[in-house]
Amino acid sequence: MITGRTALRVGQRLLGLVVVFLGVTFVIYLMVFSLPGDPIRALGGDRPLTETVIANLRAEYHLDEPVGEQYLRFLGGLLHGDLGTSFTGRSVTEQLRERWPVTIVLALTAWVFEIVLGVGLGILAALRRGTVIDKGVLAATIVLSAIPVFVLGSVAQLVFGVRLGWFPVAGSREGWPISFILPGLVIAVFGLASVSRLTRGSMLEGLGADYVRTARSLGVPPRRVVGVHVLRNSLIPTVTYLGTDLGYLLGGTVIVEGIFNLPGVGNLLVTSIRAHEGPTVVGISTALIVIFLLTSLLVDLAHGLLDPRIRRG
Amino acid sequence: MAELTEVVVPDLATDPEDVRRPFRGLVRRPGFVVPAVLVLVLMIIALLPGPVAGLFGHGDPTVCDLGSSGDPPRAGHPFGFDIQGCDLYANVVYGTRSSLAVGVLTTVLALALALVIGLVAGLIGGWADFLLSRLTDIFLGFPFLLGAIVVLNSVGQRSVLTVSMTLALFGWPTMARLVRGSVRSVRGADYVLAAHTMGLGWWRVVTRYILPGAVAPVLVVATITVGGVIVAESSLTYLGIGLQAPAISWGLQLSDASDQFQNAPHLLWFPSLFLAVTVLSIISLGDTLRAALDPKQRS
Numbered sequence: 055m056i057t058g059r060t061a062l063r064v065g066q067r068l069l070g071l072v073v074v075f076l077g078v079t080f081v082i083y084l085m086v087f088s089l090p091g092d093p094i095r096a097l098g099g100d101r102p103l104t105e106t107v108i109a110n111l112r113a114e115y116h117l118d119e120p121v122g123e124q125y126l127r128f129l130g131g132l133l134h135g136d137l138g139t140s141f142t143g144r145s146v147t148e149q150l151r152e153r154w155p156v157t158i159v160l161a162l163t164a165w166v167f168e169i170v171l172g173v174g175l176g177i178l179a180a181l182r183r184g185t186v187i188d189k190g191v192l193a194a195t196i197v198l199s200a201i202p203v204f205v206l207g208s209v210a211q212l213v214f215g216v217r218l219g220w221f222p223v224a225g226s227r228e229g230w231p232i233s234f235i236l237p238g239l240v241i242a243v244f245g246l247a248s249v250s251r252l253t254r255g256s257m258l259e260g261l262g263a264d265y266v267r268t269a270r271s272l273g274v275p276p277r278r279v280v281g282v283h284v285l286r287n288s289l290i291p292t293v294t295y296l297g298t299d300l301g302y303l304l305g306g307t308v309i310v311e312g313i314f315n316l317p318g319v320g321n322l323l324v325t326s327i328r329a330h331e332g333p334t335v336v337g338i339s340t341a342l343i344v345i346f347l348l349t350s351l352l353v354d355l356a357h358g359l360l361d362p363r364i365r366r367g
Numbered sequence: 368m369a370e371l372t373e374v375v376v377p378d379l380a381t382d383p384e385d386v387r388r389p390f391r392g393l394v395r396r397p398g399f400v401v402p403a404v405l406v407l408v409l410m411i412i413a414l415l416p417g418p419v420a421g422l423f424g425h426g427d428p429t430v431c432d433l434g435s436s437g438d439p440p441r442a443g444h445p446f447g448f449d450i451q452g453c454d455l456y457a458n459v460v461y462g463t464r465s466s467l468a469v470g471v472l473t474t475v476l477a478l479a480l481a482l483v484i485g486l487v488a489g490l491i492g493g494w495a496d497f498l499l500s501r502l503t504d505i506f507l508g509f510p511f512l513l514g515a516i517v518v519l520n521s522v523g524q525r526s527v528l529t530v531s532m533t534l535a536l537f538g539w540p541t542m543a544r545l546v547r548g549s550v551r552s553v554r555g556a557d558y559v560l561a562a563h564t565m566g567l568g569w570w571r572v573v574t575r576y577i578l579p580g581a582v583a584p585v586l587v588v589a590t591i592t593v594g595g596v597i598v599a600e601s602s603l604t605y606l607g608i609g610l611q612a613p614a615i616s617w618g619l620q621l622s623d624a625s626d627q628f629q630n631a632p633h634l635l636w637f638p639s640l641f642l643a644v645t646v647l648s649i650i651s652l653g654d655t656l657r658a659a660l661d662p663k664q665r666s
Contacts, residue, residue, distance in 0.1 A: 070504070073501060073504070073505075074504050074505055077501070077502075077504075077505030078505055081505060081506075082514075082517050196647070196650070196651065196654075197643075197647060200594070200643055200646045200647035200650055200651075201639070201642075201643045201646070201647075202598045202601055202602055202642060202643075202646070203602065204601075204602055204605045204621065204625075205601075205621060205635075205639040205642060205643065208621070208624070208625050208628060208635055208639075209635065209639065211628075212628050212629070212632055212635065216629055301510070302510065305510045305512055305513060308512070308513075308606075309602060309605070309606065312606070313625070323516070324606060324607075327516065327520060327606055327607055327608055328607050332520060332521065335516065335517065335520045336517060336520070339513045339514075339516055339517045342510070342513055343510060343513055343514075346510050346513075
């Protein structure tokens with residue numbers, strides 16, 4: 055299966071990923087350490103630290119070395135899965151390990167909602183093209199996608215959690231699925247507009263295709279025409295989009311976990327920001343960015359396998 | 368020579384009729400008019416918050432009475448009071464300014480950066496193009512919000528200017544790619560060659576013959592960017608790394624409201640409403656412009 059050309063494509067893509075990865079991490083490092091403001095002095099709060107303490111802390115966090123050297127140390131650590139140490143002395147990797155499951159479950163829950171609702175609404179809009187339903191789906195998804203995630207989250211929490219009491223207001227005590235439904239929906243809503251539009255567009259293209267007309271004229275039942283002939287070919291663009299979107303969903307969990315107080319990576323990021331835990335913020339963001347890059351790489355490769363035109367082109 | 372000038376100069380890209388053609392008839396579409404009017408109103412509010420805030424007689428957002436802390440709407444105070452007992456309507460009106468300022472300033476900065484980088488990459492080509500394109504890739508590799516979190520986390524004084532600069536740092540790559548693409552596609556066109564042959568200076572060739580064709584699609588993306596940036600700013604402020612306390616912004620109001628909305632839900636409703644309407648009108652405006660530019664959708 056794997057031809058020389060495929061291998062070359064994968065190789066090129068991997069090389070590109072390495073360049074982007076090095077660039078991204080270096081930019082993060084450069085920006086964080088060349089900006090004004092002193093994390094060590096900030097550590098002391100309002101009380102000034104003595105020069106000796108400052109010098110010791112600097113040496114401990116390697117802040118006295120040149121930026122280039124620090125970056126190499128950071129990169130070396132990263133390759134060993136070490137994302138640094140927080141100012142309170144805990145390993146960032148260690149803290150992340152406890153929290154990944156929650157975030158991954160939340161992102162996947164949101165993803166399933168996005169797929170089911172987005173594709174469903176797209177198909178509905180395409181089959182009822184030009185009707186009130188079609189326009190309603192378009193309008194509703196656009197309006198929902200224009201509302202910032204944290205507003206939508208707070209409103210959903212107020213209405214469905216506090217007022218109606220259908221879902222827990224916050225926390226993960228009641229476990230999956232009940233604690234994850236509301237936050238998952240809030241994250242998913244943002245992508246609904248794109249998914250349903252994409253599905254609708256390619257469905258319409260499929261519905262007008264010659265082979266569909268042929269199937270119809272041969273007396274194939276409408277349900278089968280849509281289900282087997284149209285959907286199968288029409289969903290490729292949507293599948294690609296949904297793949298890339300998984301990376302963005304991980305980003306969306308940051309704010310939503312904070313609102314619903316789910317003990318995931320995003321929540322840790324939010325609390326670290328509020329506690330001015332610089333190293334933890336950089337560590338978590340780096341981890342999330344790396345995952346984002348890897349996801350898009352995987353999607354790219356998978357896409358090549360799905361669509362032979364891309365593989366050969 | 369005079370004859371030749373007359374034949375060559377009125378080229379397609381700079382002819383006003385041709386540039387405007389996609390947008391003709393736009394004025395009659397409700398999908399354009401409604402958001403355009405809303406954006407206009409919001410801009411007026413942002414430029415002149417005083418008179419608008421004073422409509423109900425309590426226009427100063429800093430006049431507060433702790434006795435009314437969190438009170439619901441009543442006569443003269445259509446949106447009620449925030450936790451400090453300040454008039455919420457006046458605060459929401461003044462908040463329009465920061466949100467729009469960050470949105471517009473970020474987009475202008477990002478657009479300027481994108482034009483320069485896209486032009487240099489597209490015009491010079493070769494190694495400059497290679498380097499700039501990889502740089503674009505690197506910045507495209509950042510998820511917008513996470514990149515901004517990393518930078519703003521270490522910025523001490525976070526004002527409209529510093530927040531805008533940070534967001535612009537991550538906002539330019541898409542537009543730069545667009546500019547580069549358009550520049551490359553017209554770089555070798557006959558009318559550009561003709562302009563060069565006529566001995567026009569390169570600056571004139573770029574600004575009069577190359578850029579006009581590239582600007583329309585970029586402006587559409589820029590419009591949508593304004594909406595996205597406003598969302599990003601309010602989200603960052605909500606997280607605690609956007610604008611800071613003396614500033615009046617929807618993000619700050621919503622951040623305060625998030626602890627209080629069980630007792631005082633109006634603190635959540637009104638800033639949310641303004642934020643959502645603003646973003647929605649800007650994004651649908653951009654969307655209509657994009658549809659107008661897309662020859663597939665224009666019939």
